Amino acid sequence: MAAKPEDGSSGIPTLWTRPQRPRREQPALSREQIVTEAVALLDSDGIEALSMRKLGARLNAGATSLYTHVTNKDELVALAVDHVFAELPLPETTGPEGGAKVWRAAIEECAEGVRAVILRHPWMVSVLGDVGMVYFGPSWMRLSEAFLTLLETSGLELVDANEAMGVVIGYTIGSATVEAAWLSALAKRGRKEQEWMDQLLPAVIEATKDHPRLNRLYTTHAYEEVEGGRDSAFLSGVRLILDGIEASWAARSTDRQG
C-alpha cells in the first residue's frame, strides 16, 4: 500500500506535491456565502426545494454545518429576503425644485422596482407573510429611508409621506403577491403562460356563467392578464394612487395655509 512519490513537475498534485495546508485557509463557509447560495437555489427551484441538506450539498458542506452561521431555517429565509431587497436601486433625490413630474416618476420607478424584484424571485411572496422582521432589516430600511427622503424633499410632511409610502408599498406587495401566485401556479403545471390561458380560459368562462360581469371581463379582456398587460395594469394602478396622494397632499397644504 505504499504510495509512490511523484515528481512535482508532472501530473496532478498529490499528497506529496501539494502545498502544505490547502484547506482551512478561510473558514470555508460564511453567512454571506450561505445566503447567496440559498437565493440561487430558491430562484432556480422554488421555495419547497430549499432544504438545509440540499443547500449544504451545494456548498460542499454538511447540512448541520450551516447552523454555525445561521440559527434557523426561518432566519436563513429572512436573510435571503433581505438579500434580494438589496438589489433595489435607490431612487435618487434631486431636490425640491424637481417639479411634480420628477416626484411622480421617481415613485413609479421605485414601485416598479419592488414589483420587479418580487416577480424576479417569486418565492418571496410565499414568505413575505412569515418573516415579519424583514421590515427592520437593513435593505428594507435603506429603501424606506430613500422613499421617505424622496417624498419629504418634494414637500410632504413626514407623516403624510409615511402614509403615502404605506399605500404605494402595500399596493405593490399585494399586486405582486397576486401576480406571483398566478405565475407560480402556472409554472407548477409546467405550462407557458399563453398555452395555459388557452386551455384554462374556456373552463374559467364556463365557471363564471352565474357571474355576468366576471364572464364579460374574461371573455373580452383576458389579454390584460398576460405579459405586458400586467405591467401596464400595475403602472396605471400606481398612477391612480399617485393621483390620490397628490389630491390629499394639495388639500392638506391648503388646509395648513388657511
Next chain:
Amino acid sequence: MAAKPEDGSSGIPTLWTRPQRPRREQPALSREQIVTEAVALLDSDGIEALSMRKLGARLNAGATSLYTHVTNKDELVALAVDHVFAELPLPETTGPEGGAKVWRAAIEECAEGVRAVILRHPWMVSVLGDVGMVYFGPSWMRLSEAFLTLLETSGLELVDANEAMGVVIGYTIGSATVEAAWLSALAKRGRKEQEWMDQLLPAVIEATKDHPRLNRLYTTHAYEEVEGGRDSAFLSGVRLILDGIEASWAARSTDRQG
C-alpha cells in the same frame, strides 16, 4: 377469554350493548367537514401546525383517510382559503341613485371586510402567494362579482371598475400581509403587542440611527403601529385610493363626453 354479556340498561356501553355498527352510518368524513376542521386548526395553531396526521386525529380518522376527499395538502389549503373568504358579507348594491357617499362607503366596508378576514386568519398571508387558483374559487368569484356590480352600478365602465377593484384589493392584500406578518412575528415570540413594542422599539430606534427619517418616525409616531392606529391607517389609505379612483373616473367620463 369469554366476555360477559351485560345488560344494556346498566353501565357503560360495551362491545355487546353498543349499536352494531357505530361507524359507517354516514360516510363519517366529508370534504366540508375536513376543510372546516382544517380552518379551525389553522386558526388556533398556525400554518406550520397543519399536518394531515394531526388533522386526521382531530376528526377521529387516520391521516390517509383524508385523501379520499382531498387530493392534496395544497388543495386542502386552497379549499381552506376559499372557505374563510366565504365569511365575507357581500356589499349590497343599492342602485345608481345612491350617490357617491354610498358608493365610497360600500367599497370601504368591503376592503375592511377583506382585511378583517385576513387578520382574523393570519395564516392566510403565508399561503396567499402559493395558491394561485383561489382567485377562481367560488367565494372569491362571488366577492369579485359583487364588487364589480357595485362599481358598475355607480356608473363606472366595467374595465375601469375592474382596474379600481384591482387597486383596492391589491392594497388590501398587501397591507394585510405586512400587518399579519408583523402580528404573527409577535405572536411567535409570545408577547402582547404593547409589551413587545416597549421592548423592541428602543432597539429599532437604535438601529435607525443612520436613517434620520425612519428614526424620527419611530420616535414620534410609533403609536400608529399599534392596535387602532393600524385600523385607521388602513382606512385612510383606502380613502386615498378612492380619491384617485374618483378623479380618474371623472376625468374619463368627461373624456368620453367631449
Next chain:
DNA sequence: TCGCAACGCCGTACACCGTTCGGAGCGGCT
C-alpha cells in the same frame, strides 16, 4: 514549543412530515 480552549464542521439520530399502496370492511347492484 507545548497545551489547551475554542471553533468550524459534520455523522448520527429523532421525531415528524406528505403521500403511495395494498387491503379490509361494507352497502348496493345484479
Next chain:
DNA sequence: AGCCGCTCCGAACGGTGTACGGCGTTGCGA
C-alpha cells in the same frame, strides 16, 4: 350469492429540521 365500488386505514418510503456529541484544527498564552 357474487361482485363492484366506495370509504377507511396501517404500514412504509423517502424526505424534512435540527439537537447532540465528537471530530480535526487553529490561535493563543505560558
